Amino acid sequence: xxxxxxxxxxxxxxxxxxxxxxxxxxxxxxxxxxxxxxxxxxxxxxxxxxxxxxxxxxxxxxxxxxxxxxxxxxxxxxxxxxxxxxxxxxxxxxxxxxxxxxxxxxxxxxxxxxxxxxxxxxxxxxxxxxxxxxxxxxxxxxxxxxxxxxxxxxxxxxxxxxxxxxxxxxxxxxxxxxxxxxxxxxxxxxxxxxxxxxxxxxxxxxxxxxxxxxxxxxxxxxxxxxxxxxxxxxxxxxxxxxxxxxxxxxxxxxxxxxxxxxxxxxxxxxxxxxxxxxxxxxxxxxxxxxxxxxxxxxxxxxxxxxxxxxxxxxxxxxxxxxxxxxxxxxxxxxxx
Amino acid sequence: xxxxxxxxxxxxxxxxxxxxxxxxxxxxxxxxxxxxxxxxxxxxxxxxxxxxxxxxxxxxxxxxxxxxxxxxxxxxxxxxxxxxxxxxxxxxxxxxxxxxxxxxxxxxxxxxxxxxxxxxxxxxxxxxxxxxxxxxxxxxxxxxxxxxxxxxxxxxxxxxxxxxxxxxxxxxxxxxxxxxxxxxxxxxxxxxxxxxxxxxxxxxxxxxxxxxxxxxxxxxxxxxxxxxxxxxxxxxxxxxxxxxxxxxxxxxxxxxxxxxxxxxxxxxxxxxxxxxxxxxxxxxxxxxxxxxxxxxxxxxxxxxxxxxxxxxxxxxxxxxxxxxxxxxxx
Numbered sequence: 230x231x232x233x234x235x236x237x238x239x240x241x242x243x244x245x246x247x248x249x250x251x252x253x254x255x256x257x258x259x260x261x262x263x264x265x266x267x268x269x270x271x272x273x274x275x276x277x278x279x280x281x282x283x284x285x286x287x288x289x290x291x292x293x294x295x296x297x298x299x300x301x302x303x304x305x306x307x308x309x310x311x312x313x314x315x316x317x318x319x320x321x322x323x324x325x326x327x328x329x330x331x332x333x334x335x336x337x338x339x340x341x342x343x344x345x346x347x348x349x350x351x352x353x354x355x356x357x358x359x360x361x362x363x364x365x366x367x368x369x370x371x372x373x374x375x376x377x378x379x380x381x382x383x384x385x386x387x388x389x390x391x392x393x394x395x396x397x398x399x400x401x402x403x404x405x406x407x408x409x410x411x412x413x414x415x416x417x418x419x420x421x422x423x424x425x426x427x428x429x430x431x432x433x434x435x436x437x438x439x440x441x442x443x444x445x446x447x448x449x450x451x452x453x454x455x456x457x458x459x460x461x462x463x464x465x466x467x468x469x470x471x472x473x474x475x476x477x478x479x480x481x482x483x484x485x486x487x488x489x490x491x492x493x494x495x496x497x498x499x500x501x502x503x504x505x506x507x508x509x510x511x512x513x514x515x516x517x518x519x520x521x522x523x524x525x526x527x528x529x530x531x532x533x534x535x536x537x538x539x540x541x542x543x544x545x546x547x548x549x550x551x552x553x554x555x556x557x558x559x560x561x562x563x564x565x
Numbered sequence: 566x567x568x569x570x571x572x573x574x575x576x577x578x579x580x581x582x583x584x585x586x587x588x589x590x591x592x593x594x595x596x597x598x599x600x601x602x603x604x605x606x607x608x609x610x611x612x613x614x615x616x617x618x619x620x621x622x623x624x625x626x627x628x629x630x631x632x633x634x635x636x637x638x639x640x641x642x643x644x645x646x647x648x649x650x651x652x653x654x655x656x657x658x659x660x661x662x663x664x665x666x667x668x669x670x671x672x673x674x675x676x677x678x679x680x681x682x683x684x685x686x687x688x689x690x691x692x693x694x695x696x697x698x699x700x701x702x703x704x705x706x707x708x709x710x711x712x713x714x715x716x717x718x719x720x721x722x723x724x725x726x727x728x729x730x731x732x733x734x735x736x737x738x739x740x741x742x743x744x745x746x747x748x749x750x751x752x753x754x755x756x757x758x759x760x761x762x763x764x765x766x767x768x769x770x771x772x773x774x775x776x777x778x779x780x781x782x783x784x785x786x787x788x789x790x791x792x793x794x795x796x797x798x799x800x801x802x803x804x805x806x807x808x809x810x811x812x813x814x815x816x817x818x819x820x821x822x823x824x825x826x827x828x829x830x831x832x833x834x835x836x837x838x839x840x841x842x843x844x845x846x847x848x849x850x851x852x853x854x855x856x857x858x859x860x861x862x863x864x865x866x867x868x869x870x871x872x873x874x875x876x877x878x879x880x881x882x883x884x885x886x887x888x889x890x891x892x893x894x895x
């Protein structure tokens with residue numbers, strides 16, 4: 230180890246890991262909980278902050294942030310007496326924070342699959358959550374098997390900056406607003422209750438309830454053209470009731486039905502890149518270089534077909550042929 | 566996974582809790598074994614041990630030191646031995662977010678033919694489904710060409726450490742029959758990539774599975790050169806000195822074009838969603854396909870040569886004559 234990399238293992242000055250550990254341990258130790266004033270006297274990091282002249286307001290903010298951090302990592306802090314006088318409110322860590330569901334008894338092979346599942350995020354938005362989860366799973370002590378899973382490195386991509394704020398809003402069940410640009414260029418402001426994120430053919434979709442339209446809707450993430458804003462009523466976030474499983478299933482089924490109803494037919498140039506892509510040597514897929522399949526969204530499929538240039542001709546629907554063409558014309562005009 | 570020196574405060578805190586739970590359950594273990602188990606550097610582990618040993622608070626007038634990992638044992642024998650632990654009996658269970666991330670990862674694995682009906686995978690999906698919010702859902706594949714036909718054959722070759730032959734059509738639309746030594750399959754949203762040692766170029770290269778056909782597993786073992794490949798980059802784009810820098814302007818609909826090259830943050834509003842960025846292209850004529858697919862949401866700013874390639878690509882696709890001469894096209 231060189232001196233340089235050795236120093237890299239030192240936590241940064243701003244690293245809060247030691248403070249969070251002190252806070253967690255103090256709360257676990259004082260089983261009946263501690264008040265904020267007690268915590269400020271107990272935790273060395275807080276005491277130090279007070280001694281170095283941190284004003285109460287900043288100290289309070291630090292404490293709020295620390296609580297948020299603990300909750301985000303699944304350490305459940307609650308107050309058994311929320312109605313008490315402010316100075317008497319106690320903070321307690323829930324008993325079951327460290328109790329795993331009894332049926333979690335992992336085999337070596339399963340740990341391996343979980344590792345692969347966590348690595349799926351290694352270049353995408355949930356990287357940090359996935360890798361923290363993996364640390365905990367490994368800490369259960371199972372040894373990884375010498376593996377036959379080597380040779381696979383599946384990865385999810387999230388190119389859309391709205392992905393992370395939407396996962397947070399889904400988890401906290403908070404309403405959000407954003408500007409959405411439809412494929413025809415029309416922009417409108419949406420207010421939604423975000424339910425879940427789906428990926429269909431490589432495109433991320435937000436499944437949600439559109440509050441103004443009063444119905445479930447799917448939005449393509451890459452068409453969100455503004456910040457995702459948490460909706461507030463005064464100081465409070467606007468929360469919503471979780472949708473029933475039935476409603477979620479119906480909404481997904483409607484999307485699938487929509488897709489089933491949209492078919493395109495293409496003619497593909499023999500032995501071109503598109504011919505390879507659609508596996509047209511496998512006769513079950515084609516007749517005379519023609520192929521048909523379902524699609525979700527006209528503009529999105531047009532985008533993919535533009536990848537093949539003149540190797541592909543759209544036979545039907547006419548709107549798709551026109552969309553592909555209009556895109557190319559725009560490109561020519563933009564690069565004149 | 567983040568390298569340990571990229572661990573931020575939350576990651577480090579998470580690891581400290583996990584390590585105490587691990588040592589509590591497992592009993593004494595050598596630093597090197599523990600480091601290997603968590604895939605961390607032993608030096609990182611030692612620093613974390615110091616932080617754990619320093620954890621204390623003055624609870625109701627009494628100073629409590631919460632843990633003691635035997636420092637002498639560590640210094641002399643390289644052993645981690647937790648001899649005092651006042652508070653943590655076990656590893657903290659997964660948070661909702663953590664469980665959701667893993668569940669989504671499993672769901673993604675389940676879309677890959679090799680895992681689809683794996684009983685272990687199904688069991689894990691069930692365990693996690695019972696404990697997660699329904700955040701991120703299974704991926705649905707619809708198009709032909711997305712679930713890759715040759716994947717199983719290639720995977721067999723990887724596991725058996727043998728070579729394959731196939732016909733490959735490159736991005737210049739040139740077809741050739743190649744011998745490749747497959748090392749790893751990388752299913753991605755935009756298709757499957759094969760990382761293979763190429764005996765002609767004597768290096769690991771990327772091949773898109775949907776550009777291969779007539780794949781045959783050969784009865785030839787992997788060469789020593791291919792065996793000596795130790796690590797394969799995660800990124801699909803690998804920089805080369807011969808790359809051309811191209812400045813592009815993209816709307817949110819085309820952020821994918823630049824996301825490998827620039828960290829993208831949320832646009833404040835519709836007006837400033839357009840971003841200018843520099844991307845690198847190995848074979849410059851490819852810029853035509855890369856930009857034209859977005860049908861106007863992406864645009865080349867410079868160099869001039871790249872603009873010409875884009876325009877020509879679109880003109881050719883429209884079946885219109887391509888006028889301007891492009892120099893240096895290989």
